[in-house]
Amino acid sequence: MRASFRGRDFLTLMDYSPKEIEVILEVAADLKRKWARREPHEYLRGRTIAMIFEKHSTRTRFSFQAGIAHLGAQSFYATPETMQLARGEPIKDTARVIDRYCDALVIRTYGQEIVEEYARYMRNPVINALTDLVHPCQALADLMTIREYKGRIRGLKLAYVGDPWNVCHSLMVASSLMGMNMYIALPRGWSPNKRISEFAEENSERHGCEIVVTEDLREALESADVVYANTFHSMGHKDIEERKKAFAGYQINSETLSWAKPDAIFMHCLPGYRGEEMTDEVIEGPQSAVWDQAENRMHTEKAVLALVVP
Ligand code: CP
Ligand code: NVA
Numbered sequence: 381m382r383a384s385f386r387g388r389d390f391l392t393l394m395d396y397s398p399k400e401i402e403v404i405l406e407v408a409a410d411l412k413r414k415w416a417r418r419e420p421h422e423y424l425r426g427r428t429i430a431m432i433f434e435k436h437s438t439r440t441r442f443s444f445q446a447g448i449a450h451l452g453a454q455s456f457y458a459t460p461e462t463m464q465l466a467r468g469e470p471i472k473d474t475a476r477v478i479d480r481y482c483d484a485l486v487i488r489t490y491g492q493e494i495v496e497e498y499a500r501y502m503r504n505p506v507i508n509a510l511t512d513l514v515h516p517c518q519a520l521a522d523l524m525t526i527r528e529y530k531g532r533i534r535g536l537k538l539a540y541v542g543d544p545w546n547v548c549h550s551l552m553v554a555s556s557l558m559g560m561n562m563y564i565a566l567p568r569g570w571s572p573n574k575r576i577s578e579f580a581e582e583n584s585e586r587h588g589c590e591i592v593v594t595e596d597l598r599e600a601l602e603s604a605d606v607v608y609a610n611t612f613h614s615m616g617h618k619d620i621e622e623r624k625k626a627f628a629g630y631q632i633n634s635e636t637l638s639w640a641k642p643d644a645i646f647m648h649c650l651p652g653y654r655g656e657e658m659t660d661e662v663i664e665g666p667q668s669a670v671w672d673q674a675e676n677r678m679h680t681e682k683a684v685l686a687l688v689v690p
Contacts, residue, residue, distance in 0.1 A: 385687035389499045390507045391492070393516045393553045394579055398587065401523070401557060408524055408676070408683035415450060415679070422452025423686045430482040431457045433509070434489040435615045439650060440509045440517065443678035444486050451682060453689075456482070475501035484689050490616060505688040507681075510546055512616060513573060518649050519550035520680035523558060525673040526606055529645050534559035535589075539600040539640065541565050541630045542610030542657050543623075544572040547649045551608065552576055552591055556583035563600035564593045567626050597630055601639040607632055607667075608647045609657045624656060633659040637667065645669040 385400070393401065414421045429448050433441060441457065448455040460466055465474055471494065478485055479502040487495055488509040499506040508516055527533055538560055540548055548564060549572060555562040556579065564572065571577070571593060580591040594600055601607060612627040613620040637646065646658070646667045654660045663670060 382687060387503075387505060387690050388688050389505050390516060390684050390688055391495050391499060392508065392514045393519055393550060393557065394514075396557075398557045398559075401520070401554070404520060404680065404683045404687065405524055405527065407686060408520070408679040411682045411686070412676075412679040421450065421686075424448070424483075424689055425452035427451075427453040427483040427689055428481060429453055429455045429484045429486060429685070429689070430478050431455055431486045431509075432460060432463070432489070433457065433487075434460050435510065437488055437509070439674055439677050440488060440681075443674075444509065444681050447678045447682040447685065451685060453483070453685075455486075471497045472501045474498075478502065479504050484685065504690065507684060507688070512546060512614075513576070514550045514553070515546040515649070516550050516553075517677065517681055517684070518547055519554040520684070521673060521676040522551060522608070522647065522649075523554055524676045524680055525647065525669055526560075526645075528672065528676075529669055530605055535561075536605040537561045537563065537603060538606040538608055539563045539565065539604035540608045540610070541597070541600070541632060542608075542627075543612055543614045543617075544570055545610075545614045547610045549573055549576040552580040553583075555589065556580040556591055557587060559587040559589045561589045562591045563604070564591070565597045565600035565630055566593055566595065567630065568595055570626070597636060598639055601636060604640040604644055606647055607637060607640050607644050609652065609662075610649055611651070611653055612657055627657070631657060631659065632662050634661055634665075637662055637665075647673050650674060 445455045475498045484505045486507045492511045492513040584591045609632045612623045648670045
């Protein structure tokens with residue numbers, strides 16, 4: 381199986397089949413067991429991984445750098461303003477140069493077309509660490525966490541509140557591929573990206589689940605197995621106060637969480653804003669799975685690296 385992954389970019393889960401996603405999750409579970417037992421797993425000894433982050437990050441940066449160290453490789457972290465990119469060097473030149481030194485590039489940026497351009501000019505794999513469009517590394521950790529808590533993914537119902545942006549989009553892609561029902565609660569006038577919605581519609585039909593957008597928070601939450609919150613104001617948005625107002629009725633608190641199944645888990649990609657998309661009692665409460673979810677970022681990213689790095 382590794383042969384079918386080696387050298388491949390990881391730009392969006394739309395490029396991966398349900399079977400391939402299963403393989404990544406299996407490798408992640410194995411790496412998690414090895415890590416817990418302190419068993420060495422230096423599958424990438426001597427390799428070098430570049431990391432370019434154009435937006436803030438805590439989880440993605442540290443989980444990748446820790447994971448790369450566990451795998452026996454070295455990471456180099458840079459922000460574009462410290463690179464010649466800031467002085468006008470084109471992406472296509474930057475990409476070809478990094479490709480001569482490093483075995484992969486992990487990149488967090490704005491447009492999906494930016495990661496696609498790096499991928500076009502690099503022979504070695506490019507891994508998307510978040511764009512405006514998608515956050516595929518997050519969705520892998522989400523799937524792993526859901527399976528750990530619920531024993532399965534297919535047939536469950538996930539309710540999502542928050543910005544219809546990268547995290548929402550990757551969850552729509554992942555849910556539609558893995559047969560999980562997803563209800564997205566959004567105020568009138570807000571909707572996910574069209575290309576993602578079309579992908580989700582087509583694949584949910586194929587894989588026997590539904591991806592539903594509703595204004596009705598109760599409809600989204602009723603009988604949900606997983607309640608997922610994300611910020612109302614993703615990185616890059618300037619209209620923060622307007623968004624907080626528009627989304628004000630879409631908070632996960634003790635009352636709204638009680639509309640879901642009694643054994644529902646609460647998830648959040650983090651960073652979270654207490655008093656906005658969720659309350660302190662929910663994120664700190666007994667249904668919260670957020671710290672395991674954050675830990676699983678590292679295991680799933682290690683799996684992607686172990687599979688795709690040549
Ligand atoms: N969830 C996530 O990607 O967190 P960071 O922005 O801290 O990396
Ligand atoms: N949607 C959020 C996710 C952060 C991990 C953002 O883009 O800011």
